Amino acid sequence: MDEKNRFSNLLRQLMTLVNLKNYTLARALQYDVSYISKWVSGRMIPSEKTAQEVLHGISACVVDSAAPEPLARLMQDYRVEDPELLKLAIYDNLKAEYE
DSSP: OOHHHHHHHHHHHHHHHTTOOHHHHHHHHTOOHHHHHHHHHTSOOOOTTTHHHHHHHHHHHHHHHOOHHHHHHHHHHTTOSSHHHHHHHHHHHHHHHHO
């Protein structure tokens, strides 16, 4: 599986788990929804120039958007007990799949 698809698959899984819509993420990141759609589909990934900022934004939006049950599942999956640590763990995971 190529790197773009690994990043896109992770992004799609995270968004699905917390029921995060493309337009909600786009608004949080101040991007056009078409970019989010391309990232999720694997047709494109964030540019290297903006990747760090975008990945931090995605992590924060995923955690902040999560209802209690999906949030608990994410914290269990990432083996953290604090939402701020979860944001960092998700960022690290996204970054690893991006690179």
